[in-house]
Amino acid sequence: MRSDTAVSLIDSEKRPTMTTRILLVDDHPIVREGLRTVLLRRSGWEVVGEASDGIEALQKAESLQPDVMVLDITMPKLNGLEVCRLARQRTPATEVLFVTQHDSPQMMREALAAGAKGYVVKSNAARDLLDAIDVVSQHRVFTALARQNPGSAPEPLARPENR
Amino acid sequence: MKTRILLADDHEIVRRGLSALLQKHEGWEICGEATDGREAVEKARQLKPDVVIVDIGMPNLNGLDATRRLLQQDPNSKVIVLTVTDADQVIREALDAGARGFVLKSDAARDLVSAIEALQSKRMFFTPRVNELLLAGFLEKGQAMSRNHPPMLPTLTAREREITQLLAEGRSSKEAASLLNLSTKTVETHRSNIMRKLSLHSIRDLVVYAIKNKIIQIEMPPEGNALAVAPAGPQRPDSPV
Numbered sequence: 001m002r003s004d005t006a007v008s009l010i011d012s013e014k015r016p017t018m019t020t021r022i023l024l025v026d027d028h029p030i031v032r033e034g035l036r037t038v039l040l041r042r043s044g045w046e047v048v049g050e051a052s053d054g055i056e057a058l059q060k061a062e063s064l065q066p067d068v069m070v071l072d073i074t075m076p077k078l079n080g081l082e083v084c085r086l087a088r089q090r091t092p093a094t095e096v097l098f099v100t101q102h103d104s105p106q107m108m109r110e111a112l113a114a115g116a117k118g119y120v121v122k123s124n125a126a127r128d129l130l131d132a133i134d135v136v137s138q139h140r141v142f143t144a145l146a147r148q149n150p151g152s153a154p155e156p157l158a159r160p161e162n163r
Numbered sequence: 164m165k166t167r168i169l170l171a172d173d174h175e176i177v178r179r180g181l182s183a184l185l186q187k188h189e190g191w192e193i194c195g196e197a198t199d200g201r202e203a204v205e206k207a208r209q210l211k212p213d214v215v216i217v218d219i220g221m222p223n224l225n226g227l228d229a230t231r232r233l234l235q236q237d238p239n240s241k242v243i244v245l246t247v248t249d250a251d252q253v254i255r256e257a258l259d260a261g262a263r264g265f266v267l268k269s270d271a272a273r274d275l276v277s278a279i280e281a282l283q284s285k286r287m288f289f290t291p292r293v294n295e296l297l298l299a300g301f302l303e304k305g306q307a308m309s310r311n312h313p314p315m316l317p318t319l320t321a322r323e324r325e326i327t328q329l330l331a332e333g334r335s336s337k338e339a340a341s342l343l344n345l346s347t348k349t350v351e352t353h354r355s356n357i358m359r360k361l362s363l364h365s366i367r368d369l370v371v372y373a374i375k376n377k378i379i380q381i382e383m384p385p386e387g388n389a390l391a392v393a394p395a396g397p398q399r400p401d402s403p404v
Contacts, residue, residue: 029272034180099176126175 054078200224
């Protein structure tokens with residue numbers, strides 16, 4: 001027997017699950033493997049490709065059209081900031097999330113100015129990556145520097161937190 | 164019997180990647196993880212792993228010093244050092260510290276498995292690029308010595324190096340004392356000795372020394388111009404010791 005509730009249930013079942021398609025860019029295969037391991041905790045996310053330098057990143061962004069490009073800053077051939085600028089022009093549907101060693105507000109500002117929506121520090125990547133991809137794939141900004149954490153307060157601590 | 168591996172790296176992402184890579188290997192298991200050198204030494208003591216993989220650039224106790232401690236604790240330790248830099252001096256120090264494997268992080272996916280297999284067979288392993296550098300290094304050594312390069316590190320004791328690292332990372336004497344289970348006064352005595360031995364006059368000088376001697380790691384911005392040093396603790400004004 002069809003009721004309004006039954007109809008809306010059927011509608012929501014018919015709506016396709018949107019896979020978030022992710023391109024991983026980092027010159028260290030170990031880091032890419034680590035990112036992949038963390039990302040695969042979420043069903044509905046798919047790593048569609050990897051790149052190990054800036055040029056390859058741009059090529060793969062164009063051919064794969066990912067929803068999110070996870071990008072390192074320090075890379076051979078073309079650094080991440082340049083990749084971001086170019087990618088945002090050429091493949092504007094792809095959002096950029098930086099995962100970087102640079103725990104620096106200035107670098108973060110530059111990254112956002114280059115068109116990135118996300119900026120996360122590698123030391124906290126395992127913790128922040130999932131939230132970051134969630135937010136960035138919805139075209140919103142997500143940033144998390146290590147210094148902003150409650151753990152790294154300005155007063156000296158008896159037991160320092162990890163960076 | 165499985166080969167038991169202890170992983171020490173301060174980045175969880177890297178540990179996840181190493182773990183994923185190594186667990187694919189039949190007969191190997193990750194028996195523990197550590198996020199800094201101190202924890203690595205402690206866990207090695209508890210877990211007695213077959214192989215320890217140590218990142219050079221860890222906070223609190225860096226990989227080289229941790230390697231030394233590991234070998235003091237157990238001379239049969241099989242330590243593989245993971246590093247982003249293949250600088251000549253770093254390689255030599257890693258060897259002097261007792262590491263018998265040296266792998267570049269960028270090549271880890273390719274080389275780490277071979278490194279572990281080598282060490283398990285009581286052989287050494289150097290990432291191929293390092294082999295070339297070692298050879299070139301031996302040739303250079305003769306020239307460098309004739310130029311009278313002073314040995315930089317041997318002038319500090321192990322404890323002094325430890326304290327140098329903590330201070331250069333931005334910790335106060337009090338914080339360092341707490342970490343090392345020493346009194347603040349003891350740390351401050353060490354600090355004066357260090358500054359005197361090295362003829363340094365400020366914390367900034369100490370930071371420069373620590374960077375030059377790879378006691379702490381720095382991050383280079385993409386263009387390689389200004390240095391970006393990320394201190395672990397609060398910023399303090401440049402003050403004479």
